Structures are given as C-alpha cells and as structure tokens.
Amino acid sequence: MTLELTGTSRRGFIQASASAAGLLLAFQIAPKAGAAEAGVKPLNAYVRVAPDGMVTIMAKNPEIGQGVKTSLPMLIAEELDVPWENVRIEQADSDPKLYGRQFAGGSMATPLHWEELRRVGAVARAMLIEAAALAWNCPAGECSTDRGMVIHASTKRRASYGSLAGQCAGVAVPDARSVAVKDPKDYRIIGKATPQYDTARIVTGQPLFGIDVRRPGMLYATYEKAPVFGAKVASADVAAAKAVKGVKDAFVVEGGENLSGLLPGVAVVGDSWWAARKGRDKLAVKWAAHPTSAQSSAGFAKRAGELSAGAPQKVIRKDGDADQALKGAAKTVKAAYAYPFLAHVAMEPMNCTAEFGKDGKLEIWAPTQNPESGRQLVAQTLGLKPDDITIHMTRCGGGFGRRLSNDYMVEAAWIARAAKAPVKLVWTREDDIKHDFYRPAGFHFLEAGLDAQGNVVAWKNHFVTFGEAPDKPASSAGMGPNEFPGRFVKDCQVGVSTMPLGVPTGPLRAPGSNALAFVHQSMIDELAHAAGQDPVAFQLKLLGDQKLVGEGPSAFNAERMRGVLKAVAEMSGWGKTKLPARTGMGVACYFSHLGYFAEVVRARVDAAGKVKPEKVWVAVDVGHQIVNPSGAMNQVQGAAIDGLSHALFQKVTIENGAVAQNNFYDYPVLRMADAPPVEVKFLKTAYPPTGLGEPALPPALPALCNAIFAATGVRIRELPVDARLLRT
Missing domain, CATH: 3.30.365.10 (Aldehyde oxidase/xanthine dehydrogenase, molybdopterin binding domain)
Structure with missing residues (x-):
C-alpha cells in the first residue's frame, strides 16, 4: 500500500515535540515562522495530549452538518485508544500548507481519510508506548494500551497518556505504514452511534455559525x-x-x-x-x-425541442447500432424527460x-x-x-x-x-435564491426497445444541456458516457447537444446524479411496465449476473447493486402488500459518489392531486464500515427527504434573464409534518468505506415518481410534480 498524506514532496508523516502542555502530534511540513509556543515546532497539529490526559483532536474539514467534525476525529481517537469522553475537538483554520485540501463535497471525507487519520492515531499511540518503554527500561513490544493508559502487564505498571506526553520529545517517530491498526472487532469508537460533537451548543444557541x-x-x-x-x-x-x-x-x-x-x-x-x-x-x-436578459426557461425548453429534432452535436457513447435495434424491437417506448434549475436554500443564508x-x-x-x-x-x-x-x-x-x-x-x-x-x-433569503449557483436544468429525449421476452435490446438518449459545446458543459451540466443502463444494453447510443447559458450553475447535493437518476430510473420503470414485468425483477434482469463492469473509477459493481435491490425489496415487503386505492410503491436504484443505493417509496395521491409520501425504505452499500451510525442514519434520511422535496416542490424559473422565485413561499421545501419515516439498512460488504451524504438522494426522486405512476397510472416526466395532472 502506498500511503500519501497532505503536504509537499513525499509529505513526511508524524512528528512530535514536547512542551509544558504535553504531546503535540502533527504532520511535519515546511517550517512556518513564528511558533506561538516555546518548544513547539511549527507543525500541522492533529493531536494534543494534556497532562491531565485530556486529548484535543483537530477537525480539519469544514463542518456543514454532515458530521465530519465528529466522525473524522473518531478515526484518530479509535487508534489512539483514548476514551471518547476524554476527547475535545477543535475546528482547524484553513491552512493548505499544513493540512492539504480542506473541503466538504463529493462525499469524500471518509474515503480520503479512512486510512490516513487512523494512522495518525496509531502513530501517536506507538509513540506513547515507546515513551513508557524507555521510562520503564523494557521492550515496547511488552507494552499495550487501554483507554488512555499504557500498561506493562508483567510488572503491572501503568502510566496515563497525560503523564507520558512530556516524555515524547526524544521518541523516534515510526513510519506510518509500519504501525499496526486495530482489527475491527476491537473497535470501541468506530461503529458506535455517537452524538454530533456540537449538538449541545447548537440546541442552546451558542455561537458556532x-x-x-x-x-x-x-x-x-x-x-x-x-x-x-x-x-x-x-x-x-x-x-x-x-x-x-x-x-x-x-x-x-x-x-x-x-x-x-x-x-x-x-x-x-x-x-x-x-x-x-x-x-x-x-x-x-x-x-x-445585459445580453442574458434574452434568456428564459421557456426559451430553453423551446430550443431543447428544436435541438432534439436533429442529430446530437456529439455522440458520447455508441455500442452496436441502436437505430437498427429499435427497428427490430418487438415494442418501443419513447419519452421526453425534463427537470428544472434548483437553488440550494441552505438554512443559514x-x-x-x-x-x-x-x-x-x-x-x-x-x-x-x-x-x-x-x-x-x-x-x-x-x-x-x-x-x-x-x-x-x-x-x-x-x-x-x-x-x-x-x-x-x-x-x-x-x-x-x-x-x-x-x-x-x-445576505437576505431573497439574495440567496436569486443569486445562487443553480443545479442546471436539463432535457432528455429517449427511445428504447424491448424484444418479445421483455429484454431491453436498444437504448437511445439525446441529452440537451447547457454549455459552450458538448465537451465544455456548464458547471454540473454534463453527463458521462457510462450512465446505467449504458454498458448493459448491447445496442446503445447517447448523444449530447448544448445551448448557451448566462445563468451561473454549480454542484448541488449529488451533482449530476440528482437529476440523471430521475430520468434513467423512471425510463427503466416505464420499460418494466411496457414489458409487463415487476420493476424489481426487471432491474435485476437488466443487471444480469455480472460482477464488475468496466475498470477504474468508472467501474460499476452489478453484484453490489443487486444486493441493495434485493435488500430494499425485502425491507419494504415489495409485491407482498395489497395497497389502498391511489396508493402505490415505486423502486429505484443508483450508483453515485462510490455508493450503491436502492430505495422504495410508498405514496398516496388524493383526489386533488396532492402527493403524500407515506414511507421510504433505503438499502445502502458503502463498504465494510460505518464510522458513526447515528450520523450516517441522519445523512441517509435527510438526503432521501431532500430528494422528495426536489421532486415535489422545487423549481427555479428564469424569466428575462433573472430568477422569478423570491423566498420559501414560492420555492417551498418539504415540511416536517409531511416528511415520511425513512427506514435504513446498511449492508456491510468487503469494500473500502465510502461517503453517503450525497448518494442517498438520487434514487428518492424516481422512486417517488414511479410510486405515483403505480398509484394513478400517470407518468411523471417533468419535475416538479404537477398536481393538476393527478386530479381525479
């Protein structure tokens, strides 16, 4: 394994120095002038051990509610073998020369830091053991640790981390790659539900934001x-x-x-x-x-329709001959899907x-x-x-x-x-909505073919989006060539056309995937019904019996996707429950941000067309370890509800180059009274742990829309859901 940590060159790992305050553990980077404390080298400190045994751990990444201020220090504390109640957490300032990249996005905190930060704790623990061994004149291998104490079993000697901290100055720093990390069966902190570190301060209104x-x-x-x-x-x-x-x-x-x-x-x-x-x-x-004043949502939709009538400006995927396969298909389904611009509407403007x-x-x-x-x-x-x-x-x-x-x-x-x-x-809330970096709108013109046995034999998508050219899309407006069911359909063609945009765009939770899942998983549901097959069985058949499709970062693990699909079907009692009139269940699955998710939504549609999501089931595969189960549960539940909110209510409309919406009265979000219970199951599989703040969102939208179809027979092909289409 190659372990590369933040910094320059080979990025030397842990260093230590002693001061009256105790042990300072850090990444050694280039010297920085003006060390504030005598005897403390200018280090990028992650761990401080005070004489009383209290351990301060620095949280390097921004905390935006995703829980990394708690979960990342948990990794260090686990391998340091210190009681969590003895841990204090401090938010680090931004300092790339010391910490490398500090950012919150892409659900990357866990995959980037799982190995690195555990070894920060393991090296600190090894240094404390060595300090005790030197003091006791015994081999370090005879010593162990337990809850902030170094122990020499044969002589029954014990020393607290606090008492040893000042003795670490002369201890050689071990190679991070050589130190042992814990067997998961010995975890005391990782995998245990842990309250967010700032919760008490938040609920009592203390200044944090x-x-x-x-x-x-x-x-x-x-x-x-x-x-x-x-x-x-x-x-x-x-x-x-x-x-x-x-x-x-x-x-x-x-x-x-x-x-x-x-x-x-x-x-x-x-x-x-x-x-x-x-x-x-x-x-x-x-x-x-300003020239952007000529642009509008209505104009974009009109232009997308015009572009769809011609050939795509660029074909990004071509397997076989989709046109010929469509001609020979027993049944074809043609549909146009669209989704709007979205604002982020974070609660703190x-x-x-x-x-x-x-x-x-x-x-x-x-x-x-x-x-x-x-x-x-x-x-x-x-x-x-x-x-x-x-x-x-x-x-x-x-x-x-x-x-x-x-x-x-x-x-x-x-x-x-x-x-x-x-x-x-x-900013005011109006500023926040009118001057965002919006999730781009998009338009998809699809056609797919089925053979006599209901197998998908052709798939064709003309995606119309925004940008200078198909290979220069606006921020978060692009689409890769491997979107499922690409690579699973022999005759498949995906093309892209773009149109200019003067509206700023950018990533919104699960960028790209938050819209593309709606399109692809809704279309697959359409095909399942056209084939007269159960949607779960249809998806499983489409996935086939392969394990890994593709290589590298774009590889798709069909086995893991089958696993979450089967799990969510079992959780929800799929196909085993007789539902009341105008109540339906919909299913969707999606791979994004390294996570495999499948979701089922049960929804009721009243006579006025109002949609009430009644329950959501989510099956999750993000690898072999959930660092903080309570934080993970919160993230999955919040993401699913966020997705429902996107589908049901949210739409930014451009008129004369400006945003027409102003505040929550015309850009609503799902309220607590309407939020359904969300049941979550984590499947532990033999893969490295990955993030989950984003990948739980995308399947929620198509699962809801597929449930609406099951309840009413009306297919939702444009978001947000229009209640007028669902009235009896």
Whole structure:
C-alpha cells in the first residue's frame, strides 16, 4: 500500500515535540515562522495530549452538518485508544500548507481519510508506548494500551497518556505504514452511534455559525446585485441610502464579469444589519442592459425541442447500432424527460465577516465548504498575497454544494477594505435564491426497445444541456458516457447537444446524479411496465449476473447493486402488500459518489392531486464500515427527504434573464409534518468505506415518481410534480 498524506514532496508523516502542555502530534511540513509556543515546532497539529490526559483532536474539514467534525476525529481517537469522553475537538483554520485540501463535497471525507487519520492515531499511540518503554527500561513490544493508559502487564505498571506526553520529545517517530491498526472487532469508537460533537451548543444557541461572528468595532453590510446576472450599475441613489439613520456608507462596486467572483453591485454599510437593509431599500438602482436578459426557461425548453429534432452535436457513447435495434424491437417506448434549475436554500443564508489589520493583512470568518478557493479568489480580486489572508472556518448552516463557491467571501472582503472597518456581510433569503449557483436544468429525449421476452435490446438518449459545446458543459451540466443502463444494453447510443447559458450553475447535493437518476430510473420503470414485468425483477434482469463492469473509477459493481435491490425489496415487503386505492410503491436504484443505493417509496395521491409520501425504505452499500451510525442514519434520511422535496416542490424559473422565485413561499421545501419515516439498512460488504451524504438522494426522486405512476397510472416526466395532472 502506498500511503500519501497532505503536504509537499513525499509529505513526511508524524512528528512530535514536547512542551509544558504535553504531546503535540502533527504532520511535519515546511517550517512556518513564528511558533506561538516555546518548544513547539511549527507543525500541522492533529493531536494534543494534556497532562491531565485530556486529548484535543483537530477537525480539519469544514463542518456543514454532515458530521465530519465528529466522525473524522473518531478515526484518530479509535487508534489512539483514548476514551471518547476524554476527547475535545477543535475546528482547524484553513491552512493548505499544513493540512492539504480542506473541503466538504463529493462525499469524500471518509474515503480520503479512512486510512490516513487512523494512522495518525496509531502513530501517536506507538509513540506513547515507546515513551513508557524507555521510562520503564523494557521492550515496547511488552507494552499495550487501554483507554488512555499504557500498561506493562508483567510488572503491572501503568502510566496515563497525560503523564507520558512530556516524555515524547526524544521518541523516534515510526513510519506510518509500519504501525499496526486495530482489527475491527476491537473497535470501541468506530461503529458506535455517537452524538454530533456540537449538538449541545447548537440546541442552546451558542455561537458556532458564520452568522454568529462578532468583532470589535464591526459594521454590517448588505449588497445589492442585478437581477440579471452580471449586469452593471447604471445609476443608484447612494445619497438616499446614506441618509438613513445608522447607515455609515454606501457605494457602487464596479465588479467584473466572472459569475463566480465579485459581480457589480451597490454596498450599504451600517451600524446594524437592519440599518444597512433599510438603506438598501432607498437605493433605487437602475441596471445596464445585459445580453442574458434574452434568456428564459421557456426559451430553453423551446430550443431543447428544436435541438432534439436533429442529430446530437456529439455522440458520447455508441455500442452496436441502436437505430437498427429499435427497428427490430418487438415494442418501443419513447419519452421526453425534463427537470428544472434548483437553488440550494441552505438554512443559514450566505454571510462572511472580514477584517483588515493595521499591517494590511486580512482575516476572514466564513461558513465555506472550500476555503482555499475562497482565499485565492479574494487574493486575486483584491491584489493581496494569499499568505496574507487567514481564513477561520466557522460551522456552516447547510451547504449542499452552494458554499463550494465563495462569491460572498470576496464581497465581504471588498466592502471591508472600502469601509476601513471590520464588516459582516449577510445576505437576505431573497439574495440567496436569486443569486445562487443553480443545479442546471436539463432535457432528455429517449427511445428504447424491448424484444418479445421483455429484454431491453436498444437504448437511445439525446441529452440537451447547457454549455459552450458538448465537451465544455456548464458547471454540473454534463453527463458521462457510462450512465446505467449504458454498458448493459448491447445496442446503445447517447448523444449530447448544448445551448448557451448566462445563468451561473454549480454542484448541488449529488451533482449530476440528482437529476440523471430521475430520468434513467423512471425510463427503466416505464420499460418494466411496457414489458409487463415487476420493476424489481426487471432491474435485476437488466443487471444480469455480472460482477464488475468496466475498470477504474468508472467501474460499476452489478453484484453490489443487486444486493441493495434485493435488500430494499425485502425491507419494504415489495409485491407482498395489497395497497389502498391511489396508493402505490415505486423502486429505484443508483450508483453515485462510490455508493450503491436502492430505495422504495410508498405514496398516496388524493383526489386533488396532492402527493403524500407515506414511507421510504433505503438499502445502502458503502463498504465494510460505518464510522458513526447515528450520523450516517441522519445523512441517509435527510438526503432521501431532500430528494422528495426536489421532486415535489422545487423549481427555479428564469424569466428575462433573472430568477422569478423570491423566498420559501414560492420555492417551498418539504415540511416536517409531511416528511415520511425513512427506514435504513446498511449492508456491510468487503469494500473500502465510502461517503453517503450525497448518494442517498438520487434514487428518492424516481422512486417517488414511479410510486405515483403505480398509484394513478400517470407518468411523471417533468419535475416538479404537477398536481393538476393527478386530479381525479
């Protein structure tokens, strides 16, 4: 095994030094000037052991509600062999020179850190054992550990980690690859349901989030941007804004054309956020004309239809001859599917606090999923050195991919420099919905063929999306060539056409998959019904008896998918329950972000067309170990409910180049009273553990839509679900 950790070159692993405070365990990277504590080397510290035995573990990644502030330290604590009640967790600042990449996205925290952070703990434990062995003049191999103690069984000597911490300075650091890690049967922390570390502070309202930050002398800011993305300020009544009580300043920001950066707008700064908000109301901004104002959702749909009538601009998959196979099919099914733009609507709106020191260096407090890209954006836009920017990562009140972009960070920094004071920028909910990086809309024109036995013999998809060209799609608007049932149908063709877009797009929870699963799994359900076959049996037959299809990152494990399909059918009593009228069950499965998921939704549709999801069953295969079962359960349940919300309610409409929606009244989310129970089963399989915050979402949408069809006979081919189609 090659173990490569954060840093440069071969990235030397654990180092240690002693101080009066105890043991400091860290990754040794390039020296950094100005160690704050005498005797402490400038290290990237993950573990500190205090004389009283309390262990502080640094959480390197942003916490956005996915639980990594708890689960990643659990990996270290397990191998360190310290009682969890003796662990304290601190959020690390953003420091790529010490920690490497620090980000939250792609459900990658577990796969990237499963091996690495366990070995951080194992090396620390080995060093403490060696310190005890040196003190006791015995071989280290005769010593063991138990709950924060080093033990020499034959002499019955015991020493606490706290008492040994100061003796580790002279201990040689073992090669991380050579240290033993625990057998899973000996786990005491990993695999045990563990409350999220910050829960008590959250429910008692203690400051944790970006929106809670306060700085001495801090002012508050709002920022008005054009409804049409990137339009410049033609005029603004800044004098009227400044006349509002409590407003300290108001000024036009020229901005640029990069939709991911500092866009043109007008800033208003006040001694309270409300004063700044009232000042903003007086601006009467007029915006310059912009070419994106010619774009609209209706226009996109019209253009997609026109493009679908011709050949795809690019064929990204061609196996056999799909056209010929369709001609020879016993039955064909043709369908057009579409899905809208979506906003992220994290509960905490975008915000950031920025403060310049007298030395011209900048400090930022931000709820960001991707702090380093924010640092680079701010440095480039404001002409600063990246090393002169410190980013303190606060807890995020949700993200779902929105906080991978840092436009709000560069806005706060720009305003703070102009205001010559610490500034906290807070967006309104309307800002949040109207200035997002949206999940792209998309259009799929499909045709598939069945033989006389109901086998899929042809599959054809013309995908119309956004971008400069098929090989240059807009952010999160592309599709790979291996989407299932690609590689499982002998005669298969997938083509792509694109159209220009002036609306910013970006990843939303389970990017790409959150829309593509709806299309592909709904179409497969259509084929099952056209073949007169049970949808679960049809999927299993389509998967065949193969194990692994393809190689490398795109490999698809059909055996694992069959496993979750069979499990969810058993969990839900699929095909064994007689359901009331206008109640149906739908099934879907999907592979994304390294996870295999199958879901069944039971839903009832009333006479007015309102859909009520009654229950969801989810079968999960994310490998051989769930780090924190309670956090994992929360993630799967939340993702499934999030998917139902997408399917039932959510839609961003572009009109004259701007977003038509404003707030939760016209961009609703699923409320607690309507959220169904979600039953989850984790299948432990012999594969490395992977993340699960995202892959539980995609199957929820088609499973719900397939349930609606089972209940009403109406096929949902466009999202969100239109109740008018379902009325009796």
